Amino acid sequence: MQITSPQFKENARIALTDVGLQKALGNVKNGFPQKRANAVKRLPEFDQLRDQGRDLKNHIIANLDIYLEEFEANVIKNGGHVHWCRTSEDARQTILKICQDKGAKTVTKGKSMVTEEINLNEYLEANGITPVETDLGEYILQLRGEHPSHIIAPAIHLNLEDVSETFHAHHHKPKSMDPAVLMQEAREELRARFVAADVGITGANFLVAETGSSIIVTNEGNGDLTQTLPKTHIVVTSIEKVVPTLEDMTLFLRLLARSATGQEFTVYNTLSTGPKRPEDQDGPEDYHVVLVDNGRSDMVGGELQEMLRCIRCAACMNHCPVYGSIGGHSYGWVYPGPMGSVLTPQMIGIEKAALLPNASTFCGKCESVCPVHIPLPKLMRHWRKNEFERHLTPKAARWGIKTWAFFAKRPTLYRLLSQTSNRMLRLLGGKKGRIHKLPVVSGWTDHREMPAPSSKTFMQQWNEKQKAGH
Amino acid sequence: MSKADILNTIRRGLGRGLPSDAERQQVLARITRHERNLIPMRGQGSESEVQALFIEMAKEAAAEVIELPSLQALPGAVREWLQTANIPDLVMASDEELKSLDWTELHPIVQHERVALAGDLASLTLAFMGIAETGTLMLYSRKESPTTLNFLPDNHLVVLKRQDIVGVYEEAWARVRALSPGQLPRTVNMITGPSRSADIEQRLQMGAHGPRALTIFLIG
Ligand code: SF4
Numbered sequence: 001m002q003i004t005s006p007q008f009k010e011n012a013r014i015a016l017t018d019v020g021l022q023k024a025l026g027n028v029k030n031g032f033p034q035k036r037a038n039a040v041k042r043l044p045e046f047d048q049l050r051d052q053g054r055d056l057k058n059h060i061i062a063n064l065d066i067y068l069e070e071f072e073a074n075v076i077k078n079g080g081h082v083h084w085c086r087t088s089e090d091a092r093q094t095i096l097k098i099c100q101d102k103g104a105k106t107v108t109k110g111k112s113m114v115t116e117e118i119n120l121n122e123y124l125e126a127n128g129i130t131p132v133e134t135d136l137g138e139y140i141l142q143l144r145g146e147h148p149s150h151i152i153a154p155a156i157h158l159n160l161e162d163v164s165e166t167f168h169a170h171h172h173k174p175k176s177m178d179p180a181v182l183m184q185e186a187r188e189e190l191r192a193r194f195v196a197a198d199v200g201i202t203g204a205n206f207l208v209a210e211t212g213s214s215i216i217v218t219n220e221g222n223g224d225l226t227q228t229l230p231k232t233h234i235v236v237t238s239i240e241k242v243v244p245t246l247e248d249m250t251l252f253l254r255l256l257a258r259s260a261t262g263q264e265f266t267v268y269n270t271l272s273t274g275p276k277r278p279e280d281q282d283g284p285e286d287y288h289v290v291l292v293d294n295g296r297s298d299m300v301g302g303e304l305q306e307m308l309r310c311i312r313c314a315a316c317m318n319h320c321p322v323y324g325s326i327g328g329h330s331y332g333w334v335y336p337g338p339m340g341s342v343l344t345p346q347m348i349g350i351e352k353a354a355l356l357p358n359a360s361t362f363c364g365k366c367e368s369v370c371p372v373h374i375p376l377p378k379l380m381r382h383w384r385k386n387e388f389e390r391h392l393t394p395k396a397a398r399w400g401i402k403t404w405a406f407f408a409k410r411p412t413l414y415r416l417l418s419q420t421s422n423r424m425l426r427l428l429g430g431k432k433g434r435i436h437k438l439p440v441v442s443g444w445t446d447h448r449e450m451p452a453p454s455s456k457t458f459m460q461q462w463n464e465k466q467k468a469g470h
Numbered sequence: 471m472s473k474a475d476i477l478n479t480i481r482r483g484l485g486r487g488l489p490s491d492a493e494r495q496q497v498l499a500r501i502t503r504h505e506r507n508l509i510p511m512r513g514q515g516s517e518s519e520v521q522a523l524f525i526e527m528a529k530e531a532a533a534e535v536i537e538l539p540s541l542q543a544l545p546g547a548v549r550e551w552l553q554t555a556n557i558p559d560l561v562m563a564s565d566e567e568l569k570s571l572d573w574t575e576l577h578p579i580v581q582h583e584r585v586a587l588a589g590d591l592a593s594l595t596l597a598f599m600g601i602a603e604t605g606t607l608m609l610y611s612r613k614e615s616p617t618t619l620n621f622l623p624d625n626h627l628v629v630l631k632r633q634d635i636v637g638v639y640e641e642a643w644a645r646v647r648a649l650s651p652g653q654l655p656r657t658v659n660m661i662t663g664p665s666r667s668a669d670i671e672q673r674l675q676m677g678a679h680g681p682r683a684l685t686i687f688l689i690g
Binding site: 024027028031043044045048049052056062063064065066067068069070077078084085086090134135136137140153154155156158159160163179180182183184187190191192194195209210211213219220221222224225228229239244245246247248250251253254261264265266267268269270271272273274275276277279280281282283291293297298299300301302305 | 481500507531617643663665667669670679
């Protein structure tokens with residue numbers, strides 16, 4: 001997909017005035033947070049599970065090489081194959097090769113953000129293989145030529161009217177405004193595709209080292225049809241998804257659905273282990289796991305390491321005031337919201353994604369709902385610092401910060417200056433104490449008023465209080 | 471090579487080289503121990519509490535629960551259900567426990583033993599376990615019970631014996647492991663209610679790609 005992260009500001013400006021999008025975003029704000037809160041309330045141990053989830057992920061990352069090798073050994077033991085891919089290009093080629101070896105013409109796909117990350121669909125198409133998205137949201141987007149705007153609710157930016165028109169145009173059926181009817185249309189359209197596909201590609205929510213299994217979590221059952229009907233099942237996933245045991249997987253499953261959709265449990269949690277057994281009557285004859293790195297191993301031991309704990313639940317974006325105002329596409333690449341603002345610079349480069357870590361009010365809501373306690377604001381600040389050091393910050397901002405730093409290191413001068421500017425600002429504020437127009441920063445005062453400062457600087461008040469014995 | 475490259479980058483990040491055999495064994499001991507994490511109290515009640523919880527949670531997930539006194543009552547109950555739904559055929563799993571019942575009672579409904587095909591209206595399979603904490607069924611693939619039976623037909627009828635209900639997932643894992651030590655079946659399904667999607671405007675619709683209805687015949 002085309003990267004538009006460098007145009008983040010323009011994207012956001014357009015999003016804010018897009019009436020349809022603003023209506024659709026209401027479905028995020030009015031739905032997910034309340035559902036999550038209800039689910040959390042019903043499980044008194046939820047916060048303890050979060051702490052354990054954080055600690056277990058830390059343990060896994062500290063031994064990631066060991067668990068990955070153990071996982072691989074057990075996949076092979078069960079008759080499957082593991083492919084290690086350092087880059088998106090490696091992964092695309094690997095997947096294409098498996099499909100070509102099988103003479104595949106069509107590939108059905110369960111929902112997978114990693115295949116978005118590596119831009120798989122375009123690549124398969126360019127090589128004469130037709131990918132068919134089977135998750136309802138992804139299917140709608142594929143018909144429209146769009147990409148997901150949310151990691152678990154890919155078509156959340158659309159309204160019923162949009163889906164209705166898209167289906168009418170593609171399905172040649174009477175136009176319907178009933179979501180139930182629209183879903184049935186998709187169900188019927190996709191039945192034949194499921195059966196005809198040569199290869200089924202799914203993601204994985206977790207990989208179990210103990211058993212060499214992958215697990216997918218879906219509500220629709222599309223992932224199960226995708227991985228059961230074709231002769232070949234390819235799991236495309238990333239290296240941080242490995243967990244030691246079924247018990248450890250269970251800890252994360254208890255956190256995942258509740259944090260994501262607010263369900264007690266997702267409808268289908270399906271473990272796949274190797275290809276079908278000789279006596280089985282259905283199931284794939286081949287089982288491949290494509291392990292994508294794409295910058296993740298570089299995060300180990302670095303300042304972003306904690307991001308590797310992410311279980312892709314989407315709670316951070318569901319609770320983010322910025323995401324809720326501008327939607328996922330504004331972020332300009334695969335991963336939106338707070339988790340995307342941390343991951344995107346790592347994956348496409350800070351030069352292209354420098355604006356994302358700034359798209360935060362630092363309200364801290366994301367961190368407070370993250371099931372594995374990822375300090376998202378801290379990680380965004382890491383990028384801001386990095387960006388500043390690499391001179392990617394706009395000139396005016398750099399000049400301002402440097403000037404402040406110059407005075408801050410010289411206390412006497414600083415005090416003198418702040419007293420003077422205080423007086424100036426108070427004059428501008430007049431009797432009401434509000435400043436409507438500020439020279440130089442009119443971009444700020446165009447949309448809001450600035451309160452005039454109090455008559456005394458912080459240092460003056462501090463010294464007076466100290467003297468008064470407080 | 472990608473594998474070596476990825477593993478070396480991880481090790482560099484961790485500030486260590488190749489782990490020694492002893493170090494590796496120490497970490498992997500976690501796997502042999504099957505250590506349990508915190509298990510919520512909810513699923514840890516008495517046998518009768520756990521069974522009541524299973525029924526409550528399964529219904530909450532929009533499954534239908536029909537209680538039967540014994541397996542012998544199953545063929546008649548299945549026929550009744552299918553006739554009410556106006557379904558003339560049933561695709562069935564061929565587990566001995568099911569096969570040994572007197573299915574003449576199913577008449578006039580036609581019985582098939584095969585994998586599921588697109589267009590099938592109803593299937594009947596045997597659940598391995600029920601997990602009370604979320605009203606979840608556990609099924610697994612085997613010669614007698616192909617996985618397509620759990621997903622392709624419009625209606626999935628599942629037989630669950632009361633004594634196979636456990637409180638929490640961990641108890642089910644212990645039993646799955648005992649099935650065939652060292653290797654899980656190709657597919658282990660945990661199923662909680664019928665298929666659904668909220669992808670259109672977050673409005674929940676039942677019956678996406680999997681079964682539109684999930685009916686549990688609870689035996690005993
Ligand atoms: S960062 Fe945390 S809240 Fe956001 S998707 Fe990942 S696990 Fe969920």
